[in-house]
Amino acid sequence: MERLKLLTGTAVCVVLTGLAIATAMADPVDDTLEIDGVPMITKAPAPEGHPFKEVLSGWLFREAETRATEAESFANPGMFAVERGAEIWGTVEGSMGKSCASCHNDAAESMKGVGASYPKWDAKSKKPLNVELQIDKCRVENMGAEPYKFDDADQIALTTYIKHQSLGTPVKVDLSQGDMQTWWDKGKEVYYTRTGQLNFACASCHEGAMGKYIRADHLSQGQVNGFPTYRFNTAGMVSLHNRFRGCIRDTRAEMPKAFSDELMALEVYVTWRGTGLSVETPSVRQ
Amino acid sequence: MAATPKPRVKVPKSAKAGEVIVLKTLISHEMESGQRKDKEGKTIPRKIINKFSCEFNGQPVFSCDIDPAISANPYFEFSAKVPESGTFKFTWVDDDGSIYTDEQKIDVN
Amino acid sequence: MTLTRRRALALFAGAAAFPALQLLPRPAFAAAEDTTKLIADFAGGKEPQAGKIKLTAPDIAENGNTVPIAINVESAMTDGDMVASVMILADGNPRPEVATFHFTALSGTAAATTRMRLAKTQNVIALAKMADGSVYMDKKEVKVTIGGCGG
Numbered sequence: 001m002e003r004l005k006l007l008t009g010t011a012v013c014v015v016l017t018g019l020a021i022a023t024a025m026a027d028p029v030d031d032t033l034e035i036d037g038v039p040m041i042t043k044a045p046a047p048e049g050h051p052f053k054e055v056l057s058g059w060l061f062r063e064a065e066t067r068a069t070e071a072e073s074f075a076n077p078g079m080f081a082v083e084r085g086a087e088i089w090g091t092v093e094g095s096m097g098k099s100c101a102s103c104h105n106d107a108a109e110s111m112k113g114v115g116a117s118y119p120k121w122d123a124k125s126k127k128p129l130n131v132e133l134q135i136d137k138c139r140v141e142n143m144g145a146e147p148y149k150f151d152d153a154d155q156i157a158l159t160t161y162i163k164h165q166s167l168g169t170p171v172k173v174d175l176s177q178g179d180m181q182t183w184w185d186k187g188k189e190v191y192y193t194r195t196g197q198l199n200f201a202c203a204s205c206h207e208g209a210m211g212k213y214i215r216a217d218h219l220s221q222g223q224v225n226g227f228p229t230y231r232f233n234t235a236g237m238v239s240l241h242n243r244f245r246g247c248i249r250d251t252r253a254e255m256p257k258a259f260s261d262e263l264m265a266l267e268v269y270v271t272w273r274g275t276g277l278s279v280e281t282p283s284v285r286q
Numbered sequence: 287m288a289a290t291p292k293p294r295v296k297v298p299k300s301a302k303a304g305e306v307i308v309l310k311t312l313i314s315h316e317m318e319s320g321q322r323k324d325k326e327g328k329t330i331p332r333k334i335i336n337k338f339s340c341e342f343n344g345q346p347v348f349s350c351d352i353d354p355a356i357s358a359n360p361y362f363e364f365s366a367k368v369p370e371s372g373t374f375k376f377t378w379v380d381d382d383g384s385i386y387t388d389e390q391k392i393d394v395n
Numbered sequence: 396m397t398l399t400r401r402r403a404l405a406l407f408a409g410a411a412a413f414p415a416l417q418l419l420p421r422p423a424f425a426a427a428e429d430t431t432k433l434i435a436d437f438a439g440g441k442e443p444q445a446g447k448i449k450l451t452a453p454d455i456a457e458n459g460n461t462v463p464i465a466i467n468v469e470s471a472m473t474d475g476d477m478v479a480s481v482m483i484l485a486d487g488n489p490r491p492e493v494a495t496f497h498f499t500a501l502s503g504t505a506a507a508t509t510r511m512r513l514a515k516t517q518n519v520i521a522l523a524k525m526a527d528g529s530v531y532m533d534k535k536e537v538k539v540t541i542g543g544c545g546g
Contacts, residue, residue, distance in 0.1 A: 063457040074296045077359040080314045083292065153289075216455070216540035232461035235316075235358030250544055286457040306503035319512070321489050347501040350509075353492040355485055357461045357510040364496070367472075367503030 025212050028060035028220075029067070035280070036073050038168055044276030051207055052221065057277050061211075061220040062286060066232065070284035078160065078230030078282025081237045085161020088154055094145030100158075103142065107165050115163035116170060116279050119268050121177035128183050128268050131159045132239070133259060150258040156237045160228045163281035170276050171225050173268065180268065187269025190262055196253030202270070205247075217286070222247075223274040224267070226283025233286060240267060291315045291335075295376050297390040301368050305394075309340065309348075310363045313378050313386060319354035335360055337379040343372035368394050430486040430520070434532075437482045437522055443532035448481070450521040450533040459513045459539035468505035468523045468531070472498070477526035478505035487517025513539045 033040040042057035059067060069075050089100045089107055104110040119128040122137070129137065135158055136147035148155035175181050191202045205214060206222030213219065227240040238246075241258035244266060248255050256262045296310040313335060320332025332354060339349035348364045366374070371394045378386040434443065451465040468478045477500065483493040498505045505523070513519070516538045523531045 063453065063455075065453055065463045066457050069463075074294065074310055074312065075361065077312065077314065077361075079294075080292060080359070084289070214544065216457075217544050232357075232458040235460060247544065319489075342501055345501055346497075346499050348499070348507070349497045350507075351495040351497075353490065353494060355488050355490070355493040355512045357512055361508070361510050363465075363508035365503045365506055367501055369501075 026218060027211060028056050031060065031067065033057070033059050033067070033071060035071055035167065040168055040278040040280060041170055041276060042278070044170065047272065047275045050273065055223065055274055055277055056221050057225060057280065058220040058223050058285060059226070059280065059283065061218045066284055066286055070280065076230060076282065076284055077235070078237060078284060081157045081160040081228065081230075081282055082164045084154070084157035085159075085164070088158045089161060094139060094143035096142065096144040098143050100138070107162065111162050111165035113166050113169045115166035115281065117172060117174065119173060119264065119271060121174070121180050123178060126178065127261070128180060128264055130240070130259070130264065130267055131162055135159065135162070151239055151242055156228050156239050159239065160237060160282050163228070163279055166279040167281065168278045170278060171271060171274050173271050173275070175272065183265045183268045184272060187265035187267070190266045191269055195248065196251030198251045200251040202247070221273070222270065223277060224270050225274045225277040226280035226285070228281060229283045229285050231285050237282065289314070291378070291380070291386050293376060293378060293386050293388040295374070295388050295390050297374055297392055300393040300395065303369060303394050304367060306365050306367050308363060308365055309374065311338070311376055312359060312361050314359055317354065317356060317358045317360060321354065333381045335378045336381055338362060339377050340364070340366070341375045342366060342368065343370070347374070368392060370394050427486065430484055430491045433482070433484055433491055434520070434522060437524065438530040439528065441528065441530050443522055443530045445532065447531040448521055448523040448533045450519060450535050452519050452535050452537050455538040455540070456513055459515070461510050462513050462537060463508065463510050464519060465508040466496070466506065466521045470505050470525070472500060472502060472504060474500070479524045479526050481505065481507070482522045483511070484520040484522070485511065485513055485517055486520060488512070488514050513537055515539050
């Protein structure tokens with residue numbers, strides 16, 4: 001290994017990375033996830049036109065300790081974000097003197113299942129909105145408040161809280177609304193386009209090498225049903241667009257901005273790839 | 287995670303006299319190890335929860351001296367043998383002198 | 396999880412995949428003497444024996460920042476047979492100390508679970524001191540690798 005430390009340079013990395021991916025294979029575990037006794041769908045038949053026969057939650061690719069942490073909400077530190085989100089839900093902000101609860105009342109009822117159907121078409125802006133952008137739209141138009149800065153802790157907490165109200169609900173995006181199909185097409189193109197010095201597409205790892213190991217990471221299908229997710233790595237919450245950008249950074253490419261058209265199209269497409277999986281927010285990952 | 291640490295505890299609502307029960311505790315805390323450096327290369331000062339303790343009706347049950355190698359959002363799971371109904375008191379001590387507490391009652395029959 | 400040959404190969408090949416990462420400055424790691432001294436101080440001059448204490452930890456940590464570990468000491472936890480405390484050490488961290496648990500008769504059992512940080516592959520060591528002064532030890536190597544993604 002001492003000699004390898006001296007080796008630098010992109011070419012070497014590319015060659016060796018290819019080797020690393022090709023070396024090992026392990027099936028996802030045959031296990032079922034119940035969170036506090038509530039069953040989650042971690043395997044679902046893939047929608048028509050999907051490259052896989054079955055879509056699989058990232059939970060199935062994690063080690064036993066990580067899986068156990070998600071299965072008990074008490075042990076899951078991501079629940080701190082849910083608690084914070086509940087506080088924000090009831091807090092008045094902005095010039096109109098309103099909180100989320102002023103219009104939406106009890107989130108347990110009004111937001112049940114909602115997070116499972118985003119991104120959704122927004123006729124006014126003629127773009128798809130994810131939960132974060134929907135929150136910002138509400139803040140600006142209905143509360144007279146500033147939109148959140150990307151990855152503001154409160155943005156992540158409120159998104160986590162709202163998506164958590166759909167815990168267990170199968171993911172289903174409605175592609176029939178507006179131009180959602182066009183965004184799906186564009187997202188698919190992003191998914192399969194190789195980028196960066198390592199020349200990786202999303203599909204290189206999460207489709208072609210799914211189930212193999214890249215270094216010590218067991219590559220999953222790259223499903224997004226558990227976002228925002230609690231990561232052991234940072235001991236904190238990670239938003240979906242942070243993860244998208246992180247993946248793209250790891251290919252050594254320029255990172256598109258969070259919520260840019262490119263990443264929103266990708267979110268539409270990748271969310272569709274997880275059709276039928278339960279929302280697991282906040283999931284627990286390595 | 288710079289927000290005020292929030293403790294969470296999980297205690298069964300009831301137990302039989304002399305039964306050994308499992309207690310779980312978690313507190314949101316960054317557990318800054320004192321080993322990391324900021325962007326300017328300066329060491330980020332240590333700030334951890336350095337002590338955790340659990341008492342039952344004023345009697346010590348379990349305690350723990352904590353070093354920076356304990357992960358962020360410290361989690362402790364341990365047991366207690368409850369002779370009677372009463373109250374568990376949980377205490378976390380921060381490097382900055384702050385003390386966070388939580389209490390939970392249990393019915394023993 | 397067991398370290399299969401296939402997985403070992405993956406770890407090796409994976410480690411080779413990002414050689415540039417290996418050039419990052421390393422923190423100073425605990426000298427073996429620090430660990431030896433901490434064990435001697437805790438044991439009060441006695442030689443730690445095998446048995447009684449069981450340390451549970453993964454063979455390979457999925458992420459070194461959060462590694463679940465558990466200890467369990469065989470004891471009646473009554474006056475005649477009581478565990479006073481359990482010290483956890485990690486001999487390859489910048490500082491070997493991890494935590495010391497203190498038990499009482501109200502503990503019921505001398506068992507505890509927590510989550511710890513491991514800076515690299517190393518031994519996790521658990522020492523139990525009984526009320527009569529005898530000391531027992533268990534040790535386990537936990538492999539830690541930097542993840543391929545965002546690690």
